Amino acid sequence: MMNRLKNLPTLRVNTSEKVSVTYRGKQYEGFKGDTVASLLYANGIRIFGRSLKYHRPRGLYSLDGECSNTCMQIDDIPNERAENIPARDGMNIREQNVKGSAEKDMMGFIDKLDWAMPAGFYYHTMHRPAKMWPVAMKQIRKAAGLGTLNQNFNRHERFDEIFPKTEVCVIGGGPAGMAAALEAADKGVRVILLESRPWLGGFYEYRTSVDESGNFLYSKARTLAEKVEAHPDIRVFKHTFMVGAYNNNLITAFQRGGETESFHERYIEIRAQSVVVATGCIERPLIFENNERPGVMQAGCAHRLCRTYGILPGKAAVFSIGHDTGLEAAVDLFDMGLKIACIADLREDGQDPELLEKVKGRKIPYYPGRVATEALGKKRVTGVKVGTIDGTVEETYTCDLVVASAGFTPVTGPITINQGKLKFDEHTGFFLPSVLPDKTHVAGRINGLGNPASIEASGKLAGLRAAAECGKDLTGEIDEAQGELNDLPGPQRGSKFVTGPVSGRKSYICFDEDTTIKNIKQAIRKGFDVPELIKRYTSAGTGPGQGGIPGHNLPLFTAKFKAEENEKIRPTNQRPPLVPLFLSTYAGTNHDMAKRTPMHDRQKKDGGIFRRLGVWRRARYFSNDFSCRKEIENVRNNVGILDGSTLGKFRIHGPDALKALQRVYISNMEKVKQGRVKYTAMCNDDGCVIDDGVITKLAENDYFFTTSTGRAGSTVEWIRYHTRFDGWDFNLVNLTDALGVINLSGPNSRKVIEKVTDQDISDQALPFSGVKEYTISDDIPVTVMRLGFVGELSYELHVPSSYMESAWDLLLEAGKEFHIKNFGVEAQNVLRMEKGHVILGQESEQRTNLTDINMGFLWYRKKKEAKTVGNVALEQTVNDTGRLKLVGIKMKDPSRAPGDGCVIVDDTRVRGYVCTIRKSFSVEGVIGMALVEQPLAKNGTTVFVYEDECKGNLSEAQVVPMPFYDPEGKRMKA
Amino acid sequence: MLNKKNKSLWGERKPLKSSYDAVIVGGGLHGLATAYFLARDHGIKDVAIIEKNYIGFGGAGRNTAIVRANQRTQENVPLYNEALKLWPVLTKELNFNLMFNNCGNLNLMHSEAAMKAARMNVSTAQFLGVESHLLDAKQLKEMEPAINVSEDITYPIHGAMYHPPGGIVRHDAVVWGLAKGAAEYGAEIHQDTEVTAINTEKGRIASVDTTRGKINTSKVLVAAGGYSSAVINRMLGIRLPISALTIQAMVTQPIKPLFDHVISSGAYHVYCNQTLKGEIATGAHMDDWPNYTTQTTAHYIKHQAEALTQFLPCLKGLKFMRIWGGLADMTPDMAPIMDGNDQVEGFFMDCGWGYFGFKSCSSTGKYMAEFMATDEYPDILKPFTMRRFEQHRLMGETAALVNYSADN
Numbered sequence A: 001m002m003n004r005l006k007n008l009p010t011l012r013v014n015t016s017e018k019v020s021v022t023y024r025g026k027q028y029e030g031f032k033g034d035t036v037a038s039l040l041y042a043n044g045i046r047i048f049g050r051s052l053k054y055h056r057p058r059g060l061y062s063l064d065g066e067c068s069n070t071c072m073q074i075d076d077i078p079n080e081r082a083e084n085i086p087a088r089d090g091m092n093i094r095e096q097n098v099k100g101s102a103e104k105d106m107m108g109f110i111d112k113l114d115w116a117m118p119a120g121f122y123y124h125t126m127h128r129p130a131k132m133w134p135v136a137m138k139q140i141r142k143a144a145g146l147g148t149l150n151q152n153f154n155r156h157e158r159f160d161e162i163f164p165k166t167e168v169c170v171i172g173g174g175p176a177g178m179a180a181a182l183e184a185a186d187k188g189v190r191v192i193l194l195e196s197r198p199w200l201g202g203f204y205e206y207r208t209s210v211d212e213s214g215n216f217l218y219s220k221a222r223t224l225a226e227k228v229e230a231h232p233d234i235r236v237f238k239h240t241f242m243v244g245a246y247n248n249n250l251i252t253a254f255q256r257g258g259e260t261e262s263f264h265e266r267y268i269e270i271r272a273q274s275v276v277v278a279t280g281c282i283e284r285p286l287i288f289e290n291n292e293r294p295g296v297m298q299a300g301c302a303h304r305l306c307r308t309y310g311i312l313p314g315k316a317a318v319f320s321i322g323h324d325t326g327l328e329a330a331v332d333l334f335d336m337g338l339k340i341a342c343i344a345d346l347r348e349d350g351q352d353p354e355l356l357e358k359v360k361g362r363k364i365p366y367y368p369g370r371v372a373t374e375a376l377g378k379k380r381v382t383g384v385k386v387g388t389i390d391g392t393v394e395e396t397y398t399c400d401l402v403v404a405s406a407g408f409t410p411v412t413g414p415i416t417i418n419q420g421k422l423k424f425d426e427h428t429g430f431f432l433p434s435v436l437p438d439k440t441h442v443a444g445r446i447n448g449l450g451n452p453a454s455i456e457a458s459g460k461l462a463g464l465r466a467a468a469e470c471g472k473d474l475t476g477e478i479d480e481a482q483g484e485l486n487d488l489p490g491p492q493r494g495s496k497f498v499t500g501p502v503s504g505r506k507s508y509i510c511f512d513e514d515t516t517i518k519n520i521k522q523a524i525r526k527g528f529d530v531p532e533l534i535k536r537y538t539s540a541g542t543g544p545g546q547g548g549i550p551g552h553n554l555p556l557f558t559a560k561f562k563a564e565e566n567e568k569i570r571p572t573n574q575r576p577p578l579v580p581l582f583l584s585t586y587a588g589t590n591h592d593m594a595k596r597t598p599m600h601d602r603q604k605k606d607g608g609i610f611r612r613l614g615v616w617r618r619a620r621y622f623s624n625d626f627s628c629r630k631e632i633e634n635v636r637n638n639v640g641i642l643d644g645s646t647l648g649k650f651r652i653h654g655p656d657a658l659k660a661l662q663r664v665y666i667s668n669m670e671k672v673k674q675g676r677v678k679y680t681a682m683c684n685d686d687g688c689v690i691d692d693g694v695i696t697k698l699a700e701n702d703y704f705f706t707t708s709t710g711r712a713g714s715t716v717e718w719i720r721y722h723t724r725f726d727g728w729d730f731n732l733v734n735l736t737d738a739l740g741v742i743n744l745s746g747p748n749s750r751k752v753i754e755k756v757t758d759q760d761i762s763d764q765a766l767p768f769s770g771v772k773e774y775t776i777s778d779d780i781p782v783t784v785m786r787l788g789f790v791g792e793l794s795y796e797l798h799v800p801s802s803y804m805e806s807a808w809d810l811l812l813e814a815g816k817e818f819h820i821k822n823f824g825v826e827a828q829n830v831l832r833m834e835k836g837h838v839i840l841g842q843e844s845e846q847r848t849n850l851t852d853i854n855m856g857f858l859w860y861r862k863k864k865e866a867k868t869v870g871n872v873a874l875e876q877t878v879n880d881t882g883r884l885k886l887v888g889i890k891m892k893d894p895s896r897a898p899g900d901g902c903v904i905v906d907d908t909r910v911r912g913y914v915c916t917i918r919k920s921f922s923v924e925g926v927i928g929m930a931l932v933e934q935p936l937a938k939n940g941t942t943v944f945v946y947e948d949e950c951k952g953n954l955s956e957a958q959v960v961p962m963p964f965y966d967p968e969g970k971r972m973k974a
Numbered sequence B: 001m002l003n004k005k006n007k008s009l010w011g012e013r014k015p016l017k018s019s020y021d022a023v024i025v026g027g028g029l030h031g032l033a034t035a036y037f038l039a040r041d042h043g044i045k046d047v048a049i050i051e052k053n054y055i056g057f058g059g060a061g062r063n064t065a066i067v068r069a070n071q072r073t074q075e076n077v078p079l080y081n082e083a084l085k086l087w088p089v090l091t092k093e094l095n096f097n098l099m100f101n102n103c104g105n106l107n108l109m110h111s112e113a114a115m116k117a118a119r120m121n122v123s124t125a126q127f128l129g130v131e132s133h134l135l136d137a138k139q140l141k142e143m144e145p146a147i148n149v150s151e152d153i154t155y156p157i158h159g160a161m162y163h164p165p166g167g168i169v170r171h172d173a174v175v176w177g178l179a180k181g182a183a184e185y186g187a188e189i190h191q192d193t194e195v196t197a198i199n200t201e202k203g204r205i206a207s208v209d210t211t212r213g214k215i216n217t218s219k220v221l222v223a224a225g226g227y228s229s230a231v232i233n234r235m236l237g238i239r240l241p242i243s244a245l246t247i248q249a250m251v252t253q254p255i256k257p258l259f260d261h262v263i264s265s266g267a268y269h270v271y272c273n274q275t276l277k278g279e280i281a282t283g284a285h286m287d288d289w290p291n292y293t294t295q296t297t298a299h300y301i302k303h304q305a306e307a308l309t310q311f312l313p314c315l316k317g318l319k320f321m322r323i324w325g326g327l328a329d330m331t332p333d334m335a336p337i338m339d340g341n342d343q344v345e346g347f348f349m350d351c352g353w354g355y356f357g358f359k360s361c362s363s364t365g366k367y368m369a370e371f372m373a374t375d376e377y378p379d380i381l382k383p384f385t386m387r388r389f390e391q392h393r394l395m396g397e398t399a400a401l402v403n404y405s406a407d408n
Helices: A036-042 A106-116 A132-143 A175-186 A217-230 A299-307 A324-335 A353-361 A452-469 A475-486 A517-525 A531-538 A553-561 A583-587 A600-605 A629-637 A657-664 A715-722 A749-756 A801-818 A825-834 A871-876 B029-042 B077-094 B112-127 B137-143 B171-185 B225-236 B298-311 B313-317 B361-374
Strands: A014-023 A026-032 A071-074 A077-081 A092-094 A159-162 A165-171 A191-194 A234-237 A240-246 A250-256 A265-277 A281-284 A316-321 A339-345 A366-368 A370-376 A383-388 A394-398 A401-405 A407-410 A421-424 A431-435 A440-442 A508-510 A609-613 A616-621 A639-643 A648-653 A678-683 A689-699 A702-707 A731-734 A739-745 A771-776 A780-787 A794-800 A820-822 A884-891 A903-905 A910-919 A926-933 A942-946 A955-960 B022-025 B047-050 B105-109 B133-136 B159-163 B188-190 B195-201 B204-210 B213-216 B220-222 B243-252 B262-265 B270-274 B280-286 B319-330 B337-340 B347-351
Touching: A014 A036, A026 A036, A159 A583, A165 A175, A165 A452, A175 A191, A175 A217, A175 A234, A175 A265, A175 A452, A191 A240, A217 A234, A240 B298, A265 A452, A265 A583, A299 A316, A299 A324, A299 A401, A316 A324, A316 A370, A316 A383, A324 A339, A324 A353, A324 A401, A339 A394, A353 A366, A370 A401, A440 A452, A452 A475, A508 A517, A508 A553, A517 A531, A517 A553, A531 A553, A531 B171, A583 B298, A583 B313, A583 B319, A600 A616, A616 A825, A629 A639, A629 A820, A629 A825, A639 A749, A639 A801, A639 A825, A648 A657, A648 A689, A648 A715, A657 A702, A657 A715, A678 A871, A689 A715, A689 A780, A715 A731, A739 A749, A739 A801, A749 A771, A749 A794, A749 A801, A780 A801, A794 A801, A801 A820, A825 A910, A825 A926, A884 A910, A903 B112, A910 A942, A910 B112, A926 A955, A942 B112, B022 B029, B022 B195, B029 B047, B029 B171, B029 B361, B077 B171, B077 B361, B105 B112, B105 B137, B112 B133, B112 B159, B133 B137, B137 B159, B171 B188, B171 B361, B195 B225, B220 B225, B225 B243, B225 B319, B225 B347, B243 B298, B262 B298, B270 B298, B280 B298, B298 B313, B298 B319, B337 B361, B347 B361
Parallel strands: A014 A092, A159 A265, A165 A191, A165 A265, A191 A234, A265 A440, A316 A339, A316 A401, A339 A366, A639 A820, B022 B047, B022 B220, B047 B188, B105 B262, B220 B347
Antiparallel strands: A014 A026, A071 A077, A071 A092, A240 A250, A250 A265, A281 A407, A339 A370, A370 A383, A383 A394, A421 A431, A609 A616, A639 A739, A648 A702, A648 A731, A678 A689, A689 A702, A739 A794, A771 A780, A780 A794, A884 A926, A884 A955, A903 A910, A903 A942, A910 A926, A942 A955, B105 B159, B133 B159, B195 B204, B204 B213, B243 B280, B243 B319, B262 B270, B270 B280, B337 B347
């Protein structure tokens, strides 16, 4: 390990505790607190990887993860940003996108072929001859992408998620953010503060300059941080990256877990009443030839390497900067032992005179109006050319470090992704917020402020405003704080300067995508003349760092190249997540929110094989014989028991209940009687059946009805929606989860019930379509309906959910002697198909209405005044020909059933399809239901089934009458 | 070699003329394709494409670039199948690499009912001569080892619909290639120009007002993507059964090749594919309520991560990099409206594509051009008439009953 600076008051590494990682099979040591990047840098590693397209060597540049330069493979995970990842013992680190090593990449020669790869060259080449493209494409795929992910990769760390609520959410834990948080919290509102670094302090944290009262900025940062962390009303999330901002100030973020935390990462979704954005600035890159050569870095990067991590970033440096912070870094780094060959300042004037004095006092050569034009050195910087901006003077310096920075870029992502708008500001050279999202305030350097007092005062003001939005009356204090801020220095002057006099061929505006200034010019000439199109054509800003490097420079450069006025300069869009975020972190704990019926566990124990059905899990089979022969035969011969609890169950009551029912149900609901159940259906505006079920009358204007499983969730909304203009008085109660349903079917089902109740359940007492209250085992209240879905004597028992298990057990016990057995949803499916009963969605679809699926018998046409949903459509289509109709079919070949979903065809056209088809155990042959065009729907018609992979060998079938089983219905009415 | 062609692919920006043979509203895929085919097949070159923003601003630049022809109904399959066959043809004709990656599509099935639905699509496709197959879970796993076919996920995988002729096409390239092709024939692309009115005289199209002046013309096509129904209603008073909803898509950071097919799942509401750049592009579900915001939501990106990490667990090691929103213009049957010369003579519309507008653009452009040039409704487009909605004859492109009424 090279010499590290120790005992600096700003250090964030613990120089007494060592950390050891493996890079390329070799052990490297650093300190606790190091990031992977700082650890490697301290060990002399300068090339962290190779660039996407040209395999150019890349190194440390921003230290804030603004580009893919330091994306590395850490353990099995690609594209980890080494500069943000704390180094931990035993980490295995590799460079990415290299053939060989980062130092010696065999693909490095591509860098010389840039002439053959102008902007968008893929679009203009490789498609001639056409045969070349698939071959070229394979190579492109291999060449593209940075890291490698194994197909078998999986991970099992804990990914947590929390959803806190707060009054004020402050984004950014620098001086402005901390001031805002303290101010708001002091006014009695709850505050959440998010900070991406593992510590608070932001822009102050590593700086040794002093404020007006002579306090070191770094020590001010620590004092503020202590106050913030001690404040009972501020919840601080450090090492937490804000990623999204949405309507009504929903803020999303994720936090990296430290070694003592219970989670690896956690997703945080905050609902805040108001928001303070105090995200400060990142540096705006200076663009020149080889501006991304390892050894070229931003001022903050060089400064923080030294102050935070104790690493002097080089031996001899040239600074090419455009702001006072660059001068400050130069002075401080000089004092720490860095030799500085010269400082080129692209500003002619406007520098802080005190800083100039310090530069002068240290005899550092200083050139205003000059700028770096080319970094020298093949793999790392060995020198740099610096010239005047007009290109008249150029000098070459030998150095191993070029500190380059054109200016600052405010971090406005949190504003623009929440529908804020930006406008170019001449004075700062920034895109400043012109429209802020609701209840959002900005503070600090994001506004262009540079003076510490101004930054803190703006934070205070934002904190007060945010607190005021949470209901505090702070008018006076806000005015006072505003006055205080007005008296302090305002935003600092910035510039639109992007690049000096360069050819642009190796001047990179976007590192991640290897996009040069020359590429941008090519794109503009080709007609891609707005930044969003340039982005798409050159890919600039679409890599892992998103807009971090080119986001500000691209519109500035485009405007300059097109000689556009300031009003026309538009920023490119930023998109969430503002920091790339693991899918595993977004997924969090990934609950499966399925519903279970009261009988779930019991059926599972009985061998039930479950399937997800909408929000439910249901037992579909009770053996591995998916034909369900035993289940089916037991229902036909003895008695089966099925858990039907997923059915939708509702009560509707109130003076206008009947009117509401007449509106949504297609039948005449006046005919619904007490003690009887009526089967009926609801249609949509096209006359398509959306739901079917039974309904019974409990009392005057008081009804109980069931819906299909899938419709239970939307029934209340449906009825309310279709009665929304009527002002009717009725109540709807969703009883779906309050009641369970047991279906007992089979010739022995009555005998089973007789054993558990003293009441009369004979055919006379409860005939087909009857409903009656029973008490079973003297205790359990049960509503028993006599229905016939599966075509046998059959009862549906509606039981309070809490009694379900007891009732089920009693029936099972009573049914033992009658061979009672579970049957599942698939057996029910076959049983009802044999009976010709429809399951919506299975024998119906978008193209079929009520009459098409043989349910026209439910339609009562004479209630026009009820404005029944679907009635008009049914009237209009009553004479319509050529619609699909539901028919029964029987295959000519009785040995094998084709699959559900096969199509019915003639010589040229598809004429329909098979909905459900099975080899029946109850009747002869292979029978099923199909939807066919009307001309084919006549009984006796021969139709041809085209099965997938049949290679044109059609199977013959005949349209036959339904039901297939017990056509007279004697068994269910027995 | 290439630098000599350093001039605008679709001509320099020029003044608007006072009349054109035809005006196309919308510089997206469908408008550009129609302009191209009007010139190529019918010699109609005096065409203005009026684009409010820049070409490809809307759905054209926001889709996930998937192409396929395994639709549900026989009315739809031929149109998409022709589109699929046009990618290599257009690449050559336009001399612009559309980067068709014929990687094939895998549509995961998570239930018996889904397998049935898939069998219908597969049988229909095979009957119509389009390659498509059903796979069981084991075959699927062999084809795409990254997929988790175990039982311990929310929606275990039963099998898949495999459609070899499909894949992905570089969507931006299609926009630019068609713009280039149309412009080379003489069509004019006017960006930064907004149509403010469509004027009729005696039931015929007479002119179009724009922010840069009036254009006299006898034919107008509105192909303004998600904004079509609003434009048509506002300017011609024709109400369409279209709801515009925000639909979202996102990409991960780029990695080396991980999987080869377009993988989609109805139950999880996800589709994903690896782009040529190495990103996993993924999307699918849209907002439950109509809106034009194109804003993304916190819950959707989370949902997408939850879903993807279930059936492609290796993606847990990847990061989402960018999410964006676009508009899907949904009709009640999820099939488009391609109609013309009905309510107003000389007025044509090509809209309501929902999320199928990309994969169909080339063939649709061809037939809309034929329609506009000849005034004869091509047979292949007839099923997509707007009148089907008054006749309650939905197309069945989706089996489910969907409710995207303009009111909901």
